[in-house]
Amino acid sequence: MTLLFRDPWIKPLSDFEAGSDSCKHCNAKFGDVEFVTSCDFCEIGVMHDRCANEHILKKHRTALESKMSLHKDKPLHDYQ
DSSP states (O other), X not given: OOOOOOOOEEOOSSHHHHTOSBOTTTOOBOOSSOEEEOOSXXXXXXXXXXXXXXXXXXXXXXXXXXXXXXXXXXXXXXXX
8 A cells, every 4th residue: 555645734714824715626615624735736726635635536646646656665654
């Protein structure tokens, strides 16, 4: 199994800090406390963590598989 980590973060307290008040994938408004992230492969913007998973698997599968193959032989740290 290959594990790649993309860290979601808790939506900042103000929309100004996040740069958006809605998800760039599903267009739903962000709640007060939600896990958000961005795409590692394009500049789509801030989206829900679960939306980012869907977006990356649909739009960037080839790039994701390429990134996975680059990291395939790298050993994990002791804490992983």
